[in-house]
Amino acid sequence: MYSAKLMDHFTNPRNVGEIADADGVGMEGNPTCGDAMKLFIKVQDNVITEAKFQTFGCGAAIAVSSMITEMAKGKTLEEALAITKESVADALDGMPPQKMHCSNLGADALRKAIEDYRSRRA
Amino acid sequence: MYSAKLMDHFTNPRNVGEIADADGVGMEGNPTCGDAMKLFIKVQDNVITEAKFQTFGCGAAIAVSSMITEMAKGKTLEEALAITKESVADALDGMPPQKMHCSNLGADALRKAIEDYRSRRA
Amino acid sequence: MSIKYFDHIAANPLLPEVLDAMMPYFKEQYGNPMSMYDLGMNAKQAIETAREQVARLINAKPSEIIFTSSAAESNNFALKGMALARQEIGRHIIISKAEHHSVLNTARSLEKQGFVATYVPVDKYGMVDPDAVKKSITKETTVISVIHASSEVGTIEPIKEIAAIAKAHKIAFHTDAVATAGNIPVDVKDLGVDAMSLTAHQFYGPKGAAAMYLKTGQRILPLIYGGIQEGGRRAGTENVPAIVGMGKAAELAEAGLSGRMAHVRQLRDRLTEGILKIPKVHATGHPEQRLPGLASFVVEYIEGEGMLLLLLAKGIYAASGSACTSKALKASPVLVSMGVPTSMAHGSIVFSLGIGNTQEGVDSCIEEFPLIVKRLRDMSPFAKEGWGAMEAEGGNKEGA
Amino acid sequence: MSIKYFDHIAANPLLPEVLDAMMPYFKEQYGNPMSMYDLGMNAKQAIETAREQVARLINAKPSEIIFTSSAAESNNFALKGMALARQEIGRHIIISKAEHHSVLNTARSLEKQGFVATYVPVDKYGMVDPDAVKKSITKETTVISVIHASSEVGTIEPIKEIAAIAKAHKIAFHTDAVATAGNIPVDVKDLGVDAMSLTAHQFYGPKGAAAMYLKTGQRILPLIYGGIQEGGRRAGTENVPAIVGMGKAAELAEAGLSGRMAHVRQLRDRLTEGILKIPKVHATGHPEQRLPGLASFVVEYIEGEGMLLLLLAKGIYAASGSACTSKALKASPVLVSMGVPTSMAHGSIVFSLGIGNTQEGVDSCIEEFPLIVKRLRDMSPFAKEGWGAMEAEGGNKEGA
Numbered sequence A, B: 001m002y003s004a005k006l007m008d009h010f011t012n013p014r015n016v017g018e019i020a021d022a023d024g025v026g027m028e029g030n031p032t033c034g035d036a037m038k039l040f041i042k043v044q045d046n047v048i049t050e051a052k053f054q055t056f057g058c059g060a061a062i063a064v065s066s067m068i069t070e071m072a073k074g075k076t077l078e079e080a081l082a083i084t085k086e087s088v089a090d091a092l093d094g095m096p097p098q099k100m101h102c103s104n105l106g107a108d109a110l111r112k113a114i115e116d117y118r119s120r121r122a
Numbered sequence C, D: 001m002s003i004k005y006f007d008h009i010a011a012n013p014l015l016p017e018v019l020d021a022m023m024p025y026f027k028e029q030y031g032n033p034m035s036m037y038d039l040g041m042n043a044k045q046a047i048e049t050a051r052e053q054v055a056r057l058i059n060a061k062p063s064e065i066i067f068t069s070s071a072a073e074s075n076n077f078a079l080k081g082m083a084l085a086r087q088e089i090g091r092h093i094i095i096s097k098a099e100h101h102s103v104l105n106t107a108r109s110l111e112k113q114g115f116v117a118t119y120v121p122v123d124k125y126g127m128v129d130p131d132a133v134k135k136s137i138t139k140e141t142t143v144i145s146v147i148h149a150s151s152e153v154g155t156i157e158p159i160k161e162i163a164a165i166a167k168a169h170k171i172a173f174h175t176d177a178v179a180t181a182g183n184i185p186v187d188v189k190d191l192g193v194d195a196m197s198l199t200a201h202q203f204y205g206p207k208g209a210a211a212m213y214l215k216t217g218q219r220i221l222p223l224i225y226g227g228i229q230e231g232g233r234r235a236g237t238e239n240v241p242a243i244v245g246m247g248k249a250a251e252l253a254e255a256g257l258s259g260r261m262a263h264v265r266q267l268r269d270r271l272t273e274g275i276l277k278i279p280k281v282h283a284t285g286h287p288e289q290r291l292p293g294l295a296s297f298v299v300e301y302i303e304g305e306g307m308l309l310l311l312l313a314k315g316i317y318a319a320s321g322s323a324c325t326s327k328a329l330k331a332s333p334v335l336v337s338m339g340v341p342t343s344m345a346h347g348s349i350v351f352s353l354g355i356g357n358t359q360e361g362v363d364s365c366i367e368e369f370p371l372i373v374k375r376l377r378d379m380s381p382f383a384k385e386g387w388g389a390m391e392a393e394g395g396n397k398e399g400a
């Protein structure tokens, strides 16, 4: 069902946890839907230097969270905003279609974290 | 499906054929129904001395014909008239219920043969 | 005594390769195909492989194959499901008089629900006239179902022509291909049908596995509601081993089709020639447009069950459309609608050949059968003087 | 790594004795049970033996057993067949909210045909209140169907009481006994039901064989029309090997019932005790009136699929009623109707035990499961501060 890469990111998720002094926090989903994600970023000179997540959800949701934190790190905010559901799924070597819809919240959470960071600076 | 005795009377039917100078002939059934029987008797001193049959029909119909000619022989006409579908079936060690209805024409053909004999003498 | 089994229309022995393919799914691979773990995914994968194999047999797409438990289920599903899905458009259906009970009685049950059904007759060869189908069409007609080939008389119907007529009138067309799929080339695209029933046990696959072809986009209501198996169109835990067996059997049938056909055709022709030497025996069904493995006759003046019993005593297995041999005690409706007099329909005898049959078996049948016919005719009141014998002497025409 | 299979509700391994009993019918005994010769009669006889074995398992008469292809078919057949046969009387049916999809969706399809359906709720234990059923009855009510035991939460329903109410109102009563027949004592006479569905794969029999009990004299319309198989109530060539397997499995289940029950109950109690030591884990279903082999829970703050995947990595097979694990992507309707909040329903985990499970297997599950829960909670945004965590910080309540 899941690709080996997705399973790897699920079983050995990268960047799990909170960032106490995060520069931006994004939340997406809710427990009623079955998937909820909280994404923390640190930003320096317009570049994401650190990213962590907390996720409630299925294997795909956790793997997406792990992958997107990896993808975000080192990117400028503009580059990070260009990450889509599809690019995350591609990076995980694909995802079952029904999971694309409901468990692929990473890009949205990242966008919200960046918006949070920007609104704090505004 | 069929008892051993019935199968024996089907595969080795007794008294097959016509009696050219029969004293009575009885017919029952018709080819449209799938069963038709012609029964020939010779009568002497009110006793059936000979009985033969011709039958178009299934295994049960042929076995019934064979059995009833055997049963009839040596009986007085009154005794022969007392033969029923049930007694023929019993003599064959039973018969599938659906065959009782459609293939058990022997008693009726015998009755008709006896009536034919009596009407010729009347 | 070696068995000479000439009743492949009733049941077929399972090919050993098919059973071998099924075995793992009776043993270690017991998972439910709906389960997300390996045991389930293996079962699911096996079903999808079978779906491809069955699709290939009839030139369909795998997504157009719905597995069912029997051809009877497929026929009920197709006819009822398509008719109910279209009842806003109309409530008239058309079937032929050569249909199997599972189509015929489904049509009757639809009639009880307020549908109108037309039963198109067949000619003396058991052939449906496409023009007669066309003339039966009304504005209310939504579904037409005509059997691909009769398993009783072997006639192959002009499905392509009838399907084209249905298509021109935007009517859904179903064919019962139980006797053909796996036995002669069947191509749903070429035939132009919207739905088709087929079953594994007709091509050396297991009982309990059958399929319905449903063309992409065709609407249908489920017969069995429940979970999302078979794309939500047929609920119930999948019979994995049987489905796997059907797939394997389909693959083998496709690969071996022309060889199998040549084998049974040659035997059938030999058998037919031998049997037609007996006087007052008539071949039934169409002489050319017929199943290669089916030889069917009516034998005058005697009845089918007696023939079957005496054949069996010689190790020969056959079938009959006579009333006495059907457990429903009705003479074959196909023979009757072909205009065969009921008296003669009782003398029906059907030999269906299979890949295991041999020339020796056929020759032994050709040798024994005339003796059996003679033996039964010697007992028959009609053999000497013909069917009128009993009437002439005042027999009771109505019978008991 | 040895397999610890705790998903017997989804599928069961076939008992070797059952497969042995089936084998002859895949090989030499390939006849069609409708055929009049030995091959057919042997198959027919084998079916009748199986019918007796299945009848004995539930204290029915053999003539009251109709073989089908799946429990889903039995449920469709019972509900639709009994409702349609009684539609002159009325067009109202009652089912519970604990029913399997194959009952639920059949009820919905009847609603589309103009029937009215009442869905009786369950309490927090998943229990149906007989009084609530009684209050739902109208003059139009003709059929009531309540599941014998839920395969998701294990609760055994008060069928005897509900059946008595139905009887007093002359309403036909059906129960889906898929999770109980062959697993706990089931006695149709004692329960007083008119119809019951059961399936072989729930008691170590084959897939593809199931049955419906129909009390003598109860009217029903067929779901599958056609030939006269199963007394004209269910057409289609019989799946002889599977039916034989169901019979053998029924015989073994009956003989071994108390031993099997004791075995799984002891394991289930041990497992339940171990798992309930984890904080914020709640048992679901009724604490006493429940299937002996079923342990079901909701685990707060984490989701079912993640648990299943990590369990699998340890060789442990289980199930979940979470939306993500169901291929239909909907949280278990039973949990929802029990009032379990959806967020918690996503944390459903169900262990169903079988005769092959061992204490070691259970102990390994008790050892691994807390670690898995911890691991997933360590990733969860809710574990520390509870379900409110994301709201407090302004999380999007509606979600994506």
Ligand SMILES: Cc1ncc(COP(=O)(O)O)c(C=O)c1O
Pocket (backbone or CB within 6 Å): C235, C236, C237, C238, D009, D010, D070, D071, D072, D073, D075, D100, D102, D147, D149, D150, D151, D176, D178, D179, D199
């Ligand atoms: C309670 C219940 N009823 C009916 C069914 C349907 O059974 P099947 O899918 O074998 O037809 C199931 C299947 O899991 C079930 O659990």
Ligand SMILES: Cc1ncc(COP(=O)(O)O)c(C=O)c1O
Pocket (backbone or CB within 6 Å): C009, C010, C070, C071, C072, C073, C075, C100, C102, C147, C149, C150, C151, C176, C178, C179, C199, D235, D236, D237, D238
């Ligand atoms: C032409 C035809 N259609 C349908 C069927 C029904 O098949 P089954 O009894 O396997 O469901 C048969 C069975 O003999 C058949 O011959």
